[in-house]
Amino acid sequence: MIGIVSYGSYIPRCRIPIADIARAWKKDGEEVVRSLGLTDKSVPAFDEDAATIAIEAALSCFTPFHGDPTDVDVLFVGSESHPYAVNPTSTIVGELLGLGNTYLAADLEFACKAGTAAMQAIAGLVAAGHAKYGLAIGADTAQGKPHDFLEYTAAAGGAAFLLGSEHVAARLLGDTSYSSDTPDFWRRDGMRYPSHAGRFTGEPAYYSHVLGAAGRLLEMTGTTASDYDYCIFHMPNGKFPREVAKRLGFSREQLQPSLLVDHIGNAYSATTMLALAAVLDIARPNQKIFMVSYGSGAGSDAFVWETTSELKKIQQVRAKNTLLVADAIRNKAYVDYVQFLKLTHKL
Amino acid sequence: MQSPVKIWRNQKNIANLVGKTGKILSWTIVRVPPGDFTDQAPYPVVLVELESGKRVTCQLVDYEESNLAFGQSVVTIIRRVTHPDSDGVIPYGIKAKPLV
Amino acid sequence: MKIYVNGAVTTQFGELWGVSPRSLARGSVESALKDAGIESGQVEALFVGNMLSGMLGGQEHLGAFFAEELGLSVPAFKVEGACASGGLALHNAVNSLLSGQYATVAVLGIEKMTDHKPEDVATALMGAGSEEERSAGATFPGLYAMLARMHIQEFGTTEEQLAAVAVKNHYHASLNPNAQFHNLLTVEQVMGSSKVADPLKLLDCSPISDGAAAVILSSKKAKGSVEIAASVVATDSLGLAQRTHLTQLTSTQKAAQKAYHIAGIRADDVRVAEVHDCFTIAEVLAMEDLGFFPRGEAAVAIEKGETRLGVSTRVVVNPSGGLKGCGHPVGATGVKQVVELVEQLRGSAGKRQVDNATIGLSHNVGGSGATAVVHILKK
Secondary structure: OOEEEEEEEEOOOEEEEHHHHHHHOOOOHHHHHHHHOOOEEEEOOOOOOHHHHHHHHHHHHHOOOOOOHHHEEEEEEEOOOOOOOOOOHHHHHHHHHOOOOOOEEEEEOEOEOHHHHHHHHHHHHHHOOOOOEEEEEEEEEOOOOOOOHHHHOEOEEEEEEEEEOOOOOEEEEEEEEEEEEEOOEEOOOOOOOOEEOHHHHHHHHHHHHHHHHHHHHHHHHOOOHHHOOEEEEOOOOOHHHHHHHHHHOOOHHHHHHHOOHHHHOEOHHHHHHHHHHHHHHHOOOOOEEEEEOOEOEEEEEEEEEEEOOOHHHHHHHHHHOOOOHHHHHHOOEEOOHHHHHHHOOOO | OOOHHHHHHOHHHHHHHOOOEEEEEEEEEEOOOOHHHOOOOOEEEEEEEEOOOOEEEEEEOOOOHHHOOOOOEEEEEEEEOOOOOOOOOOOEEEEEEEOO | OOEEEEEEEEOOOEOOOOOOHHHHHHHHHHHHHHHHOOOHHHOOOEEEEOOOHHHHHOOOOHHHHHHHHOOOOOOEEEEOEOEOHHHHHHHHHHHHHHOOOOOEEEEEEEEOOOOOOHHHHHHHHHHHOOHHHHHOOOOHHHHHHHHHHHHHHHHOOOHHHHHHHHHHHHHHHOOOOOOOOOOOOOHHHHHHOOEEEOOEEHHHEOOOOEEEEEEEEEOOOOOOOEEEEEEEEEEOOOOHHHOOOOOOOHHHHHHHHHHHHHHOOOHHHOOEEEOOOOEHHHHHHHHHHOOOOOOOOHHHHHHHOOOOOOOOOOOEEOOOOHHHHHOOOHHHHHHHHHHHHHHHHHOOOHHHOOOOOOEEEEEEEEOOOOEEEEEEEEO
8 A cells, every 4th residue: 555654844934924015016915815815925045945945845754754765766856946947956855865876866847736746656656666665845936026916925835755655654545637738827938937827827727627636536536525534725825725625515624724825825836735744744543635736737636645543653753853834834934025025036 | 156066076065964953152143245145144154063073164044133142052954055156056055043 | 503584674554556466576575685785686585475366366376476576586486374374485484494405585475455346355265264164154254253252252251352452453553654554443433333243343353455575584694683583383174163172273372382492482581472363352362372361361451451562561462553453465464473573673663662672473373273373583
């Protein structure tokens, strides 16, 4: 049975209140907060990037892991802010983690679902016996153009999942993916900031793919929303995940523990994976989790996880080392708009 | 541009120093930086004694004023070290952050 | 065999915009030859102390460069040891005479720093530290600031006491026509100057300067000769992180102890000293490391004036104004210190004259204490 053997998470320390961004552009702070449904977003430090964040998430993942790092046979890093256009983030991370040389490394890009695509691909390699352990990382220092709508939500964070077939803490009961060519959000090579198609990013993009993948997975597993203890949906803002959960028949209580967006914004490739880490941090054994990511361009990866008693050990180690997602959310320092511009290299 | 070969040779040193805990022996705040560091100043530079007994000099990040104190516990992490040229290899290296 | 300083001259130190390294060299060496009463043809080798010619000016090979400029077709060497380049050039010159290979040599300490932006100079100066210190964005004020903080913590040294070093050295410099600064300072002014690397402020730090100093060394005595009774070098780790002690410079202690032994003297026999006050804390450390004051007590003593011209009955420190008041063209300093001691021991130091100066000591440091050079001069 394959699944999650260990996991790690990292959120940069700085935060900026969305209302402060709004006020910098002479908008009504409270109105923006209400319409987007989030309060703060995370801001990377001046010297952080997707590679350093991926490393933090991976080191956090290795803390509860008792195996040998050199048994990790595959490492994929998914991001839309890889530090290089050509040069793998995955080997920068792999070298520093001490994985040795005998592993498959590759970088993935698929907007916000690059990390979950890595998880599905690695699950396949492990299930085929092609890899003993595989590490999937989603990490981003996402940027929005100043004064653009995305400036309010583009945030930073990282999460890492080690998949294997022994001492599994959360079993992968089923997964599927739903893809199409839908240009809702993109960034051309050489352009600093992404572009998007406004309201087109809603129904034809986010909702169509999330519902498409979710519907298919519920059918494949013969389940309905009420069979699950928790649900996780990608969070480009505070409204979309709440709306799609409602449409699928999930309750507020099932969704609530995953709603990191309220506190840290959308960490792009890390968002859904960080939410999974947050849920695993509080789940009890034998609980079921329904998870659907979304990446613009577009596609959704859907997973069903079932926790086991092995999860407790990981939770204890994470708690002891102040590595829980809740710890990272609490450990924050606010910056103002000018500091935010300096930290994100716009000044 | 930093030599990619030197960066490569230095990787093992960095891998051996990350994730280590220690205590601050002394510190300063650099307010007049050297050329490569102009957009980072002011920043603290600390002298840390790791649990192994080894001492390192590095920047302190993610800190509050109150963390600049003798004996403050820190842990070593990886960050970008210097501002890379727009076409150069990115140097990653060791910095320290206070242990909460 | 005894080694003598027969000629000793410095140029003006300061921001010498219109003066090139070539004219600094000619000015100092030609005057030193005159002071020694010899012709250039009698010089058998040239030692040049300099740190930054390559990094800032793109010019290495300074031995050949200045030999040509000075019309000396003799063996010529650039010697580099960060801010101890001048002292090391002297040490190598002394050894060349002791070897018997030469009888008379010239030593030129020279640095041109003001042609370049201060940030570029600061980056180049960090070539004196370790790779780790450079990667951390440390500067030399930053490294000495960390030493200062530990000295403050361990001995209760105060920032006002550090400031007193700068005040004293500016007073001495006001009496030195060649010094970069002639203005007097108060403790309040030093305390109020802007922070460079906490706790060190702008007026705790020696300036960026241009200047040169030249001496003629010989195994032959002449009129006005001052004897070099000891020339000793000691080294310690490049970076602070690898030091055994952080409130003392072991290299200074080792060099001084060996120098006292070779010269047959004790620390309290020294009546006049030129020490390496690249930062105010460096002079406090030097006082203790050279054995002039017990550990932890130098700062109070300096504050009380125990090393000040006209007040001290023990040892006058940095009558030239030191690095802070006279200026610190890096490669020139070690040689300038010996020029000052020669003038003191000859009795020709004018308003800066220290009474009964028969034994002098110079102390030149490279980096944050990786190299220390101590010379002892006797009349």
